[in-house]
Amino acid sequence: MRKAIIFTIILLGISAFINSLANIAKANLIPEKEVLMDGLKHPWSIAFLSEHDALVSEKDGDLVRVNLKTKQKTVIKGFPNDLARKITINSSAYEFGIYPTSLDGRTGSFNMGIFDVVLDPNFSKNKFVYVAYVAQKKDTFTTKVVRAKLENNVLKNVRAIFVAEPFTPGVWHFGGGMTFGKDGKLYITIGERLFNEINQPPLPIAQNLRDKRGKIHRINSDGTIPKDNPDFGVGTIKSMYAVGIRAAQGLTVEPKTGKIWFTEHGTNQGDEINLLKPGANYGWAVKTTGTYRYKNYNPPKLPDRVFTDPVWFWRQTVAPTGLTFYTGDEFPEWKNNLFVSGLSRGSFWRVRIEGETVKSLEELFVDSRVRSRKVAQSPEGKLYLLTDEDNGKIIRIRRNK
Amino acid sequence: MRKAIIFTIILLGISAFINSLANIAKANLIPEKEVLMDGLKHPWSIAFLSEHDALVSEKDGDLVRVNLKTKQKTVIKGFPNDLARKITINSSAYEFGIYPTSLDGRTGSFNMGIFDVVLDPNFSKNKFVYVAYVAQKKDTFTTKVVRAKLENNVLKNVRAIFVAEPFTPGVWHFGGGMTFGKDGKLYITIGERLFNEINQPPLPIAQNLRDKRGKIHRINSDGTIPKDNPDFGVGTIKSMYAVGIRAAQGLTVEPKTGKIWFTEHGTNQGDEINLLKPGANYGWAVKTTGTYRYKNYNPPKLPDRVFTDPVWFWRQTVAPTGLTFYTGDEFPEWKNNLFVSGLSRGSFWRVRIEGETVKSLEELFVDSRVRSRKVAQSPEGKLYLLTDEDNGKIIRIRRNK
Numbered sequence: 073m074r075k076a077i078i079f080t081i082i083l084l085g086i087s088a089f090i091n092s093l094a095n096i097a098k099a100n101l102i103p104e105k106e107v108l109m110d111g112l113k114h115p116w117s118i119a120f121l122s123e124h125d126a127l128v129s130e131k132d133g134d135l136v137r138v139n140l141k142t143k144q145k146t147v148i149k150g151f152p153n154d155l156a157r158k159i160t161i162n163s164s165a166y167e168f169g170i171y172p173t174s175l176d177g178r179t180g181s182f183n184m185g186i187f188d189v190v191l192d193p194n195f196s197k198n199k200f201v202y203v204a205y206v207a208q209k210k211d212t213f214t215t216k217v218v219r220a221k222l223e224n225n226v227l228k229n230v231r232a233i234f235v236a237e238p239f240t241p242g243v244w245h246f247g248g249g250m251t252f253g254k255d256g257k258l259y260i261t262i263g264e265r266l267f268n269e270i271n272q273p274p275l276p277i278a279q280n281l282r283d284k285r286g287k288i289h290r291i292n293s294d295g296t297i298p299k300d301n302p303d304f305g306v307g308t309i310k311s312m313y314a315v316g317i318r319a320a321q322g323l324t325v326e327p328k329t330g331k332i333w334f335t336e337h338g339t340n341q342g343d344e345i346n347l348l349k350p351g352a353n354y355g356w357a358v359k360t361t362g363t364y365r366y367k368n369y370n371p372p373k374l375p376d377r378v379f380t381d382p383v384w385f386w387r388q389t390v391a392p393t394g395l396t397f398y399t400g401d402e403f404p405e406w407k408n409n410l411f412v413s414g415l416s417r418g419s420f421w422r423v424r425i426e427g428e429t430v431k432s433l434e435e436l437f438v439d440s441r442v443r444s445r446k447v448a449q450s451p452e453g454k455l456y457l458l459t460d461e462d463n464g465k466i467i468r469i470r471r472n473k
Numbered sequence: 474m475r476k477a478i479i480f481t482i483i484l485l486g487i488s489a490f491i492n493s494l495a496n497i498a499k500a501n502l503i504p505e506k507e508v509l510m511d512g513l514k515h516p517w518s519i520a521f522l523s524e525h526d527a528l529v530s531e532k533d534g535d536l537v538r539v540n541l542k543t544k545q546k547t548v549i550k551g552f553p554n555d556l557a558r559k560i561t562i563n564s565s566a567y568e569f570g571i572y573p574t575s576l577d578g579r580t581g582s583f584n585m586g587i588f589d590v591v592l593d594p595n596f597s598k599n600k601f602v603y604v605a606y607v608a609q610k611k612d613t614f615t616t617k618v619v620r621a622k623l624e625n626n627v628l629k630n631v632r633a634i635f636v637a638e639p640f641t642p643g644v645w646h647f648g649g650g651m652t653f654g655k656d657g658k659l660y661i662t663i664g665e666r667l668f669n670e671i672n673q674p675p676l677p678i679a680q681n682l683r684d685k686r687g688k689i690h691r692i693n694s695d696g697t698i699p700k701d702n703p704d705f706g707v708g709t710i711k712s713m714y715a716v717g718i719r720a721a722q723g724l725t726v727e728p729k730t731g732k733i734w735f736t737e738h739g740t741n742q743g744d745e746i747n748l749l750k751p752g753a754n755y756g757w758a759v760k761t762t763g764t765y766r767y768k769n770y771n772p773p774k775l776p777d778r779v780f781t782d783p784v785w786f787w788r789q790t791v792a793p794t795g796l797t798f799y800t801g802d803e804f805p806e807w808k809n810n811l812f813v814s815g816l817s818r819g820s821f822w823r824v825r826i827e828g829e830t831v832k833s834l835e836e837l838f839v840d841s842r843v844r845s846r847k848v849a850q851s852p853e854g855k856l857y858l859l860t861d862e863d864n865g866k867i868i869r870i871r872r873n874k
Contacts, residue, residue, distance in 0.1 A: 430839055
């Protein structure tokens with residue numbers, strides 16, 4: 073008996089010693105990129121069905137299902153046919169002052185296409201998936217969210233649960249980020265759709281409480297309005313949760329706290345990380361941490377509004393996109409850090425937050441920049457990056473061996 | 474005998490197990506600041522005599538000796554009396570076009586005072602210390618380096634070993650960073666002394682190979698010129714090691730490789746991390762990674778010059794200063810990283826370098842910024858930060874307990 077105890081202790085000791093050596097070795101390990109898949113058409117988001125099986129929304133392509141092991145890619149059928157794909161800019165739209173005349177006749181997808189894809193919190197039972205995309209009505213567009221049942225790689229019972237009217241000819245800043253809060257509600261970012269602030273109406277769009285654009289919305293998963301949404305007053309949009317937002321794409325839940333964080337694009341600089349608070353007004357276009365594209369733009373004062381500052385803003389252009397909190401075990405020193413990818417210069421940021429304060433920011437892979445749309449974590453805690461390219465990639469961020 | 478072996482293994486095991494737990498715990502530990510001393514007059518640099526005993530150069534004060542345990546501070550006597558301290562700006566200097574007329578009659582130390590202090594590689598035997606400071610001759614100034622013997626807190630046998638003539642009325646960009654290379658030679662940064670590039674002569678100062686300003690120099694510790702300095706041609710300054718440098722302060726040896734790295738201030742942005750190479754030309758004022766203060770400044774082309782790019786440049790203003798490679802054990806994950814402090818916005822950067830490539834940069838303590846002049850490491854590997862304030866501090870960067 074005593075021998076057995078001694079033997080156990082020795083084994084424990086040896087194992088701990090090896091573990092200890094491994095930990096010391098780990099301290100000097102560094103992150104590296106491993107391309108798991110390519111050939112994706114500007115992938116925007118990823119929703120994991122299991123560790124290796126995921127739905128990927130291609131901005132310029134389809135909703136697809138990928139297997140990260142076999143590299144198989146299957147197009148999900150049944151996608152709504154009002155999806156705006158490649159379009160030719162119609163110069164009649166200039167009367168809306170929405171984009172520069174230099175784009176006349178240009179063909180492209182611009183900011184349009186398929187955006188976020190998320191699973192229902194109860195997906196294993198109800199098989200509901202939610203997709204945000206740009207819907208087209210003649211020569212006008214807006215962001216639409218549909219809910220559908222995923223059955224044998226087909227979207228069934230597709231139902232629009234949110235449409236960010238009005239439809240306009242603008243081709244920018246649709247938002248389209250989504251996340252389920254810990255409260256089971258669906259949060260949706262909707263951009264204000266203008267490219268330049270000079271085209272703002274007298275009451276800037278994002279400050280107009282009767283306009284769905286430039287807002288973050290909160291709805292029930294069936295499209296109805298939660299009773300406990302913040303009250304913006306009589307005649308205002310009831311799905312609004314926060315306002316004064318220029319162009320937010322990513323938003324994510326902080327697992328430790330349940331708080332929701334979102335990124336926002338500024339004009340020149342002014343890219344931000346924000347903490348989502350009910351009823352908050354983030355200031356655009358009246359107040360910005362960047363500078364206006366048109367130096368002479370003179371926003372109205374709106375003295376009755378109280379503005380919420382961002383938690384962080386960059387002094388350089390980042391164009392931050394889909395973000396996620398890391399909770400995996402592969403990089404213990406990164407636990408609970410926020411990761412943010414960027415379109416501009418392909419930046420990839422690690423942000424250490426304490427409470428509601430940013431303590432430090434690390435820009436990783438500055439020698440291998442790639443325009444990136446989304447950071448995501450797999451169910452087992454692996455960290456992935458989606459690149460915004462014609463030949464879009466799913467990259468695993470792993471420890472250097 | 475066998476019992477003793479088993480007992481040893483058990484002990485080893487237990488100790489390794491505890492160590493292992495400690496390492497896992499460490500992964501979540503974070504850096505924090507501990508103010509060890511204050512009351513220093515804009516400390517510029519620190520030279521450790523032992524773990525707790527150090528010389529500190531106060532830009533706006535004295536060369537002092539501090540004990541980090543007892544907090545005692547002793548002024549070192551015998552400092553050269555041509556030290557430029559507080560001065561009143563003399564408007565006659567405007568003819569040199571060196572500073573804006575708005576400074577007329579202003580009193581201050583500006584960029585002047587005491588800069589770097591370093592010990593001789595053989596200090597334990599010869600007691601030689603090297604100090605860079607601004608020497609004054611009537612209303613003109615330049616950077617001077619003296620060597621002296623430190624005896625009972627007095628500088629003895631003070632001897633000028635380098636003077637960056639000419640003396641001019643300019644009050645900016647003296648350089649004054651120093652380090653001994655692994656080759657035993659003393660490397661010195663000298664700024665180009667102009668505040669605005671609009672005041673450049675037809676051949677920009679830093680490109681003038683017959684002018685000591687805007688260069689990094691390499692001398693023997695007695696002030697003589699090493700025979701193996703790069704050859705810039707007939708009639709050029711023989712102490713020059715690299716040229717085309719606007720305003721470099723810090724330079725440091727990478728312990729692993731012996732390479733020397735230096736920081737450089739741009740005008741608007743263009744702050745850089747450079748790798749020092751013999752005979753290299755870093756481009757100023759012909760080429761810059763920032764923008765000129767005067768948009769209309771039109772530098773000469775100098776087509777015969779080959780320019781060396783920085784290893785890194787920031788897109789925002791940092792004003793990087795004294796830097797050091799970290800080799801301590803307190804933060805194993807930071808081993809061999811470069812640390813850079815900044816004057817602008819009090820930034821504090823951790824830079825991971827592989828070979829000659831920057832892989833990532835982390836800005837730490839973004840919620841507790843303090844204008845900082847120098848990062849240094851103690852003999853036992855502790856990390857220190859010197860703040861550039863009237864009430865200047867020595868801050869230890871330590872693991873949060």
